[in-house]
Structure formats: structure tokens, C-alpha cells
Amino acid sequence: MRQTEDHALALQQLYEGFRDPKTLQALAEQITERAQYLSRPLRIMEACGGHTHTVMKYGLKSLLPELIEFIHGPGCPVCIMPKERIDQAIALAQMENTILLTLGDMIRVPGSKTSLAKVSAQGHDVRALYTPMDAIQIAQQHPDKQVVFFAIGFETTTPMTAVVLQQAQQLGLTNLFFHINHVLVPPAVSALLEDDDCRIEALIGPSHVSVIAGAKIYQPLVDSYGLPIVVSGFEPVDVMQSLLMIVEQVLANQPRLQIQYSRAVNWEGNVKAQQLMEQFLQPRATFRWRGLGDIPFSALQLRPEFAQWDAEQVFAHHLSNEALDDHKMCICGDILRGIAQPKDCAVFGRGCDPQRPLGSCMVSSEGACHAYYRYANVPKIPGRSQGAVK
Secondary structure, eight states, X not given: OXXXXXXXXXXXXXXXXXXXXXXXXXXXXXXXXXXXXXXXXXEEEXXXXXXXXXXXXXXXXXXXXXXXXXXXXXXXXXXXXXXXXXXXXXXXXXXXXXXXXXXXXXXXXXXXXXXXXXXXXXXXEEEEOSSTTHXXXXXXHOTTSEEEEEEEESTTTHHHHHHXXXXXXXXXXXXXXXXEEEBOHHHHHHXXXXXXXXXXXXXXXXXXXXXXXXXXXXHHHHHHHOOOEEEEOSSHHHHHHHHHXXXXXXXXXOOOEEESOTTTOOXXXXXXXXXXXXXXXXXXXXXXXXXXXXXXXXXXXXXXXXXXXXXHHHTGXXXXXXXXXXXXXXXXXXXXXXXXXXXGSTTBTTTBBTTBOSSHHHHSTTOHHHHHXXXXXXXXXXXXXXXXXO
16 A cells, blocks of 8 residues: 555656646746737647647646637547448457457447447447557457457557567467557648648647657658647646747747657657557558548558458458548537537537547547536536437
8 A cells, every 4th residue: 555655656746847836827927928929819739639638627728818729639549530440340349259459438439320339238349458468468368269459549559559460470379450540640730731721820749659750750741831840748837838839939930840848759759669660560542530531641551461460451341441421410520620619519518428429529538529528617418418419
């Protein structure tokens, strides 16, 4: 018990300085003082859902002047997953003698007709992994089963999938298969910047992506679009300091790439992890993002030499690739494109909530709708919001 308490105290000491109210207030005052020299509102996209939750949970918007506006981006791997890919996971889970493995909130995201959670309730074997490495143990424990890992995530989680495949290859596991849904941040942001409705004037870059891929992946966005970018940590002080750095860039009219989260991020990133990714994975010609459409070279797939582990090839006859649109009342697509806010949705908190979500932005713990629902004092109808919209 004492060890647990000591561990908790040690962790608290690591982060409490980055949540210090006096430091936050001092940064807010600096931002407010500098922002008065802006000629117009500054619209800043925080590409990652983790940053969105920090902004909402700690009330950072209330500390900032009205000239600073947040745009919520497509940096949630669950939120951007199109319905047809979810339907593929469901189809794989419904195969005989199959165990379907995945991470995070993917199990609760609705497909076109059902979800992995409902399929599990019907008796199919669907499991949420604590770590991707558990897939190896599960495949070893069930040699008579087809074990399919529905792998999701940005550059952050991709190396772990490569490690699992490397282990499967070395162990000679023939019953473990991979359905790869790893996506890349820069092509998605580039697609948003090319959109005619784009309102993005600066970017807070997700630092956990850069720990792996390096800050260098954002430089082409600065060069091509003149976009101020700061790679930020996820604590409140990190975000506020990053905002101040962006404001200074804009006032100086010198857009560039800066690293705020220097305690973990450098220019090159984790070269060994990058090499491992390249060994097992390659870019897809295109990938359909929920709400954003087809984006060239924005996702990864297994290299041809690993086809025997590729669920999309091995079980191709079970899978449909028909593009499927969101519920007609759901505006997740517009939210992910940064042209709408969660409260712009007619069914937000009324016909759509985390218990019965219509779209992925509400179901995911990193989704913008989920963050607003939890932290923005949304009026809730007693008992439950309302039944899901039909």
C-alpha cells in the first residue's frame, strides 16, 4: 500500500507543475497582452483529441481572449475511421472460430448496422487489448482460432503493431492476422488546408506522434502553406505556452516549426521505430477518412511479403469495401474538418450522447463531441438525453 502511495506522489510531482494555476494565469495574461495586436481573430487547430480534452477539461478557453479561436481537428484514430472499415471489423468478428482484437473505444463505435460491442453481446469473441503485445499471447493460447488484430492509430502506435508482427513471424504464428488501419497526420492536415472551406491559420502539433516520427514531419506544411506550427505537450501549461509561441510567430509574420515539448520531442524522432515501421509497412495509395474522404498516401498497409498475415487479403471474400456515409443527423465530418463545433449539431446531447452515440466523435474518449459533453456544461434531459435518433 505504501509503495502505491509513493508511486502516486511521484507521478503527481511530475505533472503538478504543468497544471499550476499561477503559471496558467501568467501565460494567459501574456497571451492576452500580445493578442491585442492581432488584426483579426486567430484560428488555431489542435489536431489531436488529447489537446481538445485538455482545452475543455481545464477551461483554457475561458482564460483566453476572444481573438484566439480553437478549431478541433481529425486527430482521433477512432473518430476518423469510416463505417466501412468498422463493418469489416464486425464481419471478421462474426466469422467462425475467430477472436477479434482491437484497442480503445473502437468496440463501441457504430458501423452501418451494429457495433463490435453488440456483436460481442451476441456471443462472438471480441476483446479490447490493454497492449498490442497481448495479441501474441492470445494467439498462442488459442492455436485452433483465427486471431485478428484490428490495428488502429497514428504514427504513435504504429511501431508497436510492427513489433507484434515481427514477434509473430519469429514465433511462426500462423493463426494471427492483422487488419491495418494506421493513419498519418501530415497528409490529413494537408488535405484540410487544401479545402476551400479551410479556416486553419496555425497548428498545435501532437507531440506523441513526433516522439516517434520526429518534428520534421510538419516542416513541409510550414514550407507549403506558411502555417505556424508548435509541437505541444498535453498538459495545460504546455498548451498555453504553445499558444503564446504561435501568437508571437503570427505577430512577427514569421511562420515556422517550433518544439514546445522539448522534454520528449526532437527533430528526428525515434529512428529505430521508424525503421521498424518501414520494414513491415508501406503507404496505401489512398485511404478514406471519415468526413474527409479519400486522402492519398495518408495510411499504411502491410508490405506484400507479409501477405500471409494480412487479414484484408486472407479474408477478402468476407469484406465489403462499399463506402458508407454517416447518419444524416451526424455532423462528425464537419467537426473533423474544422468547419463546425459539436454544439452546432442538432442532436448533440439530446439524441446523441456517449451512452448512445450516433457518430464516432461522441463515442471516442478523444472525440471533440465527447469532450464538450463532459466538460462544457451541456444541458442534459433528466434520466437520459433521449433515445437515439432513428
